Amino acid sequence: MMRSLFSGVSGLKTHQTRMDVIGNNIANVNTTAYKSSSMTFSALMSQTTKRASGPNALTGVGGTNARQIGLGVKGGAINTNITGQGSAQSTGNPFDIMITGEAFFVVNNGVSNYFTRDGSFYVDGAGNLAMTSTGYNVMGWQVDPETQNIKKDTVTALRIMNQANMTYPPEATTEAIINGVIDSNDKDVSSPNGKAINLNFFDALGYSYTAKFVLKQSDNPHQFSLELDRILDSTGKDIQDLEGNTISIKDVVKMSDVLRSQAIKSKLGMDTTAYQWSTNGNQLLSLDGKVLADLTTLFDANGNLKNLDDVSHTEDLDGDGTAENITVGQALDNIAKAHGYEGSTDEFLKLALKQTTGDTVTYVSVQELLYNSIGETGPGTSKADGTPRFPKLDSTTSSVEMDGRVFDGVIVDYNADTGVFDGLNGAGPTNTSFTLNLSALGGNFSNITVDMSTSSNYDKKGTSTLGATSGDLENKGAGRRLGEMIGLTVQDNGMIYATYDSGMTKLLGQIATAMFANASGLEKSGDNLYSATLNSGAFDGIGVDITADGGYMTTGQLEMSNVDLSSEFTEMITTQRGFQANSRIITVSDTLLEELTNLKR
Numbered sequence: 001m002m003r004s005l006f007s008g009v010s011g012l013k014t015h016q017t018r019m020d021v022i023g024n025n026i027a028n029v030n031t032t033a034y035k036s037s038s039m040t041f042s043a044l045m046s047q048t049t050k051r052a053s054g055p056n057a058l059t060g061v062g063g064t065n066a067r068q069i070g071l072g073v074k075g076g077a078i079n080t081n082i083t084g085q086g087s088a089q090s091t092g093n094p095f096d097i098m099i100t101g102e103a104f105f106v107v108n109n110g111v112s113n114y115f116t117r118d119g120s121f122y123v124d125g126a127g128n129l130a131m132t133s134t135g136y137n138v139m140g141w142q143v144d145p146e147t148q149n150i151k152k153d154t155v156t157a158l159r160i161m162n163q164a165n166m167t168y169p170p171e172a173t174t175e176a177i178i179n180g181v182i183d184s185n186d187k188d189v190s191s192p193n194g195k196a197i198n199l200n201f202f203d204a205l206g207y208s209y210t211a212k213f214v215l216k217q218s219d220n221p222h223q224f225s226l227e228l229d230r231i232l233d234s235t236g237k238d239i240q241d242l243e244g245n246t247i248s249i250k251d252v253v254k255m256s257d258v259l260r261s262q263a264i265k266s267k268l269g270m271d272t273t274a275y276q277w278s279t280n281g282n283q284l285l286s287l288d289g290k291v292l293a294d295l296t297t298l299f300d301a302n303g304n305l306k307n308l309d310d311v312s313h314t315e316d317l318d319g320d321g322t323a324e325n326i327t328v329g330q331a332l333d334n335i336a337k338a339h340g341y342e343g344s345t346d347e348f349l350k351l352a353l354k355q356t357t358g359d360t361v362t363y364v365s366v367q368e369l370l371y372n373s374i375g376e377t378g379p380g381t382s383k384a385d386g387t388p389r390f391p392k393l394d395s396t397t398s399s400v401e402m403d404g405r406v407f408d409g410v411i412v413d414y415n416a417d418t419g420v421f422d423g424l425n426g427a428g429p430t431n432t433s434f435t436l437n438l439s440a441l442g443g444n445f446s447n448i449t450v451d452m453s454t455s456s457n458y459d460k461k462g463t464s465t466l467g468a469t470s471g472d473l474e475n476k477g478a479g480r481r482l483g484e485m486i487g488l489t490v491q492d493n494g495m496i497y498a499t500y501d502s503g504m505t506k507l508l509g510q511i512a513t514a515m516f517a518n519a520s521g522l523e524k525s526g527d528n529l530y531s532a533t534l535n536s537g538a539f540d541g542i543g544v545d546i547t548a549d550g551g552y553m554t555t556g557q558l559e560m561s562n563v564d565l566s567s568e569f570t571e572m573i574t575t576q577r578g579f580q581a582n583s584r585i586i587t588v589s590d591t592l593l594e595e596l597t598n599l600k601r
Contacts, residue, residue: 004589010072011582018575025563033117034561035082042076082519086562095121098559101551103513107136118528127161140511150510154541160508168483168500170206172446173470175477179454180466184221199468202479204444208234222416227409275338293331410434414457492552512543
């Protein structure tokens, strides 16, 4: 009689434990990445009243089974559905990360590593990626400073917002491309001023500049001159002058028969109704004697042309009794205007004069003529080292005539039959690029190799599409300004990249994961954390790439609890009925004992 009572009690206790498991599952129905548990029962033990016997071959009596009376029930095991994937919950937070697969995040409290499926992370005040609930650091692999690749070694805290990662260093431009279509019928290309092409580039400190090129056509419709006109900084200030210290293109090609532009071929003349030169040839005067340009004041003590913004001389041009400053650039503009080239000073200075002395033919630009017209001992005649700056134009022993212009760029050829690029400077298709020589500026500039092999010469209805971009065909060497971090992204393999407003990205680290031979053997440590046990398998301290087992990470989502409420309520019903039935065993057994004691009455 007492056996049934104790069996009922064990049933009550075991079903109560099962109810505790179910209650815990339901309580965690909205816990991030919670893994539901289930309980199995097993018989407690049995009392054997008669042992089993085998058949007797001699007597022919058969065997009998053992007689055993069960003494109750116990909990067999509490299993965790740790491999069951929970549903995805979208949050929009880029640091909320969900694992798909059987891996675990590795987090550390400063002493020990723990494992979790809870991917609700944030960046703490020290710049570390950490759990929002506990503040434990998320562990991962760092970037090798030499290779800039992930170095898979012992996991460490991922500090992704340190000062070194907040900016991306600038880089000087070293490569550029000029591509597109040149149409020989383009009026800009055939005009005296040519077609303007701008190349934007950076120095090593990230300052931006613009190299302004001019493309001009020669007598040959398939041959052009590409010249560097000027270089401007980001404020629009010209960083070069028009003469000795200019930034030039390497392999400079001077005037040749092929490149004589008939479009600007004319006599060098002056509007004598408004201008006159002084008797010594050094000053350009208005008819009323006002000095518009003074060649002797255009140069410094070393004979170099001053900056265009420097003051050349002063003159009261408007007659108000106050002298105004005339800059070097304005003086040159006045000279060009006097000879019919208002607004085209550079074009005027490059007009060519052909000098023939016997069998020797040389070409001298107007620029050279002006710089030497002040006499052999005057400023501008010689360089700082005393050598002649330009050949002296001598009309007494030579014949001098206007003959086109001086080109100081590179010759660009295109195949007359196919229109494809045919090389630079007559060297054939293999010579595809020229070098913009910026080393003369010193400081933080780098020379830029400009490739023109992808340009072509076709009919495009009078419109050319030629343009310049920094970087080669693979966008290498484009240069960049200093970049400020504007965002962080986590890829599906856990790699964390920073993006910068300069268009660059930088690998900051990779979130490591852990996998176990028996993940169900992990021990719950609270706060959605697990610890490794002898039965789960040990963590090697390095971890694995989540993609190694086909898993992946998804940002902006969290894994929900894998508790199935319909199953839990069903289990609750069966547990309740089991508890009720066991309680009836106790009450019925009590009634039987009561009848037994009543026999004494």
